[in-house]
Amino acid sequence: MTKRFKHVLAAVFAGLLALTLTGCGQSAASRDALTHAKQVKTLVWGVKADTRLFGLMNIKTGKIEGFDIDMATALTKQILGADAKPTLVQVTSDTRVPMLKGGNLDAVIATMTITPERQQVLDFSDAYFNAGQSLLVKKGSAIRSVKDLKAGTKVIGVQGSNSVDNVQKAAPNTKVLQLSDYAQAFTALKSGQGDALTTDNGILYGMSEQDPDYVVVGGTFTKEPYGIAMNKGQSRLRQAMNQALKDLKANGTYTKLVNKWFGDIPGFDAKEVQ
Numbered sequence: 001m002t003k004r005f006k007h008v009l010a011a012v013f014a015g016l017l018a019l020t021l022t023g024c025g026q027s028a029a030s031r032d033a034l035t036h037a038k039q040v041k042t043l044v045w046g047v048k049a050d051t052r053l054f055g056l057m058n059i060k061t062g063k064i065e066g067f068d069i070d071m072a073t074a075l076t077k078q079i080l081g082a083d084a085k086p087t088l089v090q091v092t093s094d095t096r097v098p099m100l101k102g103g104n105l106d107a108v109i110a111t112m113t114i115t116p117e118r119q120q121v122l123d124f125s126d127a128y129f130n131a132g133q134s135l136l137v138k139k140g141s142a143i144r145s146v147k148d149l150k151a152g153t154k155v156i157g158v159q160g161s162n163s164v165d166n167v168q169k170a171a172p173n174t175k176v177l178q179l180s181d182y183a184q185a186f187t188a189l190k191s192g193q194g195d196a197l198t199t200d201n202g203i204l205y206g207m208s209e210q211d212p213d214y215v216v217v218g219g220t221f222t223k224e225p226y227g228i229a230m231n232k233g234q235s236r237l238r239q240a241m242n243q244a245l246k247d248l249k250a251n252g253t254y255t256k257l258v259n260k261w262f263g264d265i266p267g268f269d270a271k272e273v274q
Contacts, residue, residue: 035236045089046108047091053203096160112226112227126227126245127227128254131226133221134219135149136196146170147218155177156185156193157179163224202262205262
């Protein structure tokens with residue numbers, strides 16, 4: 001075999017490999033997700049690991065725990081059978097949409113608000129948690145509501161979250177510092193890099209539970225219905241999700257999980273989210 005022929009052969013092999021990988025990526029993104037899930041007995045979920053009460057990594061067990069995790073488990077079993085288990089893939093507010101569009105996930109359950117902009121590129125289930133945006137501040141702060149966010153104040157938010165846009169509309173004169181995840185955002189608030197942290201109230205109550213020196217103030221100034229996100233065109237999976245949600249509410253599983261994670265949180269009304 002000549003050196004030239006080896007080079008030609010290597011180039012052909014590389015081209016075939018690239019074509020194969022491209023084809024695999026396309027099939028993963030476009031295949032019927034529900035049919036595939038039934039074949040492999042799992043649904044691949046995008047979940048957060050930095051959001052207390054919803055999805056947080058337990059450093060002792062190495063497992064992600066929270067309401068969204070329990071919901072993913074319950075929905076997987078409701079759709080695929082009692083012996084099915086979810087496959088959990090860690091995402092952030094920034095990565096969840098690209099990973100879903102790329103075919104790496106079947107669904108995302110990660111404190112994701114249903115918005116008209118997101119509905120242009122994704123399909124959503126019915127709302128499974130009715131949250132609302134609020135503010136977290138240190139005890140004794142002069143900030144008591146979004147009306148107190150004026151020129152000279154700084155609010156911390158998370159990249160990829162619609163809460164940043166919401167607070168900029170509600171308080172256009174305040175400065176907004178965007179960080180990559182909630183763990184960094186809360187650390188920044190505690191180190192004095194901002195006067196308040198803003199996101200959905202359920203997430204903020206989780207931070208307050210972690211450190212009682214920080215409190216949720218001012219009620220909510222938006223409505224943030226969380227939905228399960230899926231790729232466009234996955235109508236069968238979307239229908240299955242909606243039916244499973246109805247079944248979990250009807251058989252009491254949903255209320256049980258809400259009370260498990262939020263029932264004892266001071267100031268939080270679990271009935272409002274259902």
